[in-house]
Amino acid sequence: MTEAVLLVGGQGTRLRPLTVNTPKPMLPVAGVPFTVHQITRARDAGVRKIVLATSYRAEVFAEFIEDVDLGIEIVIATEDEPLGTGGAIRHALAHLESGPDDPVLIFNGDVLSGLDISGLVASHVETGSDVTLYLTPVEDPRAYGLVPIDGDGRVQAFLEKPSTPEEIVTDLINAGCYVFKRSVIEQIPSGRVVSVERETFPALLTSGAQVRGVVDSSYWLDLGTPLAFVQGSRDLVLGHAPSPAVLAPGAALVLDGAQIAESARIDGGSSIGRNAVIAPDAHVSGSVVFDHAVIGAGARVAGSIVGAGARIGEGCELHGVVVGDGASIGARNELRDGARVWPGIELSATSIRYSSDA
Numbered sequence: 450m451t452e453a454v455l456l457v458g459g460q461g462t463r464l465r466p467l468t469v470n471t472p473k474p475m476l477p478v479a480g481v482p483f484t485v486h487q488i489t490r491a492r493d494a495g496v497r498k499i500v501l502a503t504s505y506r507a508e509v510f511a512e513f514i515e516d517v518d519l520g521i522e523i524v525i526a527t528e529d530e531p532l533g534t535g536g537a538i539r540h541a542l543a544h545l546e547s548g549p550d551d552p553v554l555i556f557n558g559d560v561l562s563g564l565d566i567s568g569l570v571a572s573h574v575e576t577g578s579d580v581t582l583y584l585t586p587v588e589d590p591r592a593y594g595l596v597p598i599d600g601d602g603r604v605q606a607f608l609e610k611p612s613t614p615e616e617i618v619t620d621l622i623n624a625g626c627y628v629f630k631r632s633v634i635e636q637i638p639s640g641r642v643v644s645v646e647r648e649t650f651p652a653l654l655t656s657g658a659q660v661r662g663v664v665d666s667s668y669w670l671d672l673g674t675p676l677a678f679v680q681g682s683r684d685l686v687l688g689h690a691p692s693p694a695v696l697a698p699g700a701a702l703v704l705d706g707a708q709i710a711e712s713a714r715i716d717g718g719s720s721i722g723r724n725a726v727i728a729p730d731a732h733v734s735g736s737v738v739f740d741h742a743v744i745g746a747g748a749r750v751a752g753s754i755v756g757a758g759a760r761i762g763e764g765c766e767l768h769g770v771v772v773g774d775g776a777s778i779g780a781r782n783e784l785r786d787g788a789r790v791w792p793g794i795e796l797s798a799t800s801i802r803y804s805s806d807a
């Protein structure tokens with residue numbers, strides 16, 4: 450039996466204001482909280498018990514696991530104060546039942562991937578490694594942890610969020626999943642903040658521990674930013690990203706109780722939440738519309754996220770924006786490229802048309 454720890458305690462700062470009320474892994478993606486995609490993938494790879502390492506808004510996870518049966522044992526470990534990624538792993542240890550040499554899987558809670566999870570564990574066990582890291586190549590590695598390896602897969606360094614061009618020594622990044630020998634987790638100091646990336650991995654390398662990287666180039670995405678969040682949702686709905694929780698991939702996902710006018714268009718992998726309303730002639734493409742949101746007549750919403758209960762007035766144009774829960778955008782407003790509207794904000798209607806048909 451393999452056990453796993455899912456790190457879900459971060460504040461999701463880059464996804465504000467969506468994460469003001471809901472922690473990032475609990476945001477709905479393709480019809481279910483994002484964390485369900487990860488948990489069901491782990492379950493299908495043979496993981497039997499998963500510890501949710503929570504901190505920020507831990508109560509939202511507790512409520513969720515009370516009502517749900519995903520065919521896997523789920524327990525919650527809540528830090529009183531956020532302990533960082535390494536501190537969270539150490540804190541979750543109390544809930545693990547495995548022996549000292551057994552493999553323990555660790556997942557970052559915001560990564561969507563096609564990783565061969567059981568293959569990673571098998572490689573870890575076969576090579577007798579202390580830690581095995583899932584690595585993936587990316588075009589621009591600067592926002593991640595860089596992990597150069599030698600020809601045998603031995604990790605040479607761990608460079609978290611490099612700040613100088615000299616540090617860009619590889620395009621292989623830490624893809625947010627590790628296998629630890631349980632006894633190695635025991636060596637992480639307890640009761641204080643520890644970054645697994647900045648402290649634990651460099652210290653293991655210095656001490657000569659066997660740390661290996663396994664490169665897997667299948668689908669990979671960190672959903673930490675609004676653009677990535679929309680892309681991940683789109684890729685799941687369209688079936689481009691693998692998840693056992695997406696039963697019928699297609700051009701759009703419309704959840705129960707949503708009312709879509711006959712003349713409205715929903716496409717590009719959009720997902721429309723429960724009891725949302727899409728008025729006549731509106732066009733929603735490649736977007737995520739949360740529960741109870743309303744998209745007014747003739748509005749155009751592309752590559753955007755519309756929070757729960759938000760109202761988008763008629764004729765609005767939204768391209769690549771985030772509208773917080775319960776916000777209200779008056780008729781004919783145009784918002785573009787990274788604009789964020791905070792929950793509950795009301796923008797008045799405008800009669801000025803900015804778009805080309807003005």
Ligand code: GDD
Pocket residue numbers: 456457458459460502503504528531532533534537556557558559560592593594595609622623624625646671673
């Ligand atoms: N329980 C707990 N406590 N979880 C935490 C804490 C904490 O104090 N801090 C962060 N986490 C969780 C977050 O919820 C997230 O799931 C995960 O740890 C990683 O944090 P992010 O904030 O998403 O980090 P990142 O995306 O900047 O970088 C990390 O992921 C990259 C891959 O996506 C690093 O691990 C990089 O090295 C890596 O390349």
Ligand code: MG
Pocket residue numbers: 557559671672673
């Ligand atoms: Mg992240």
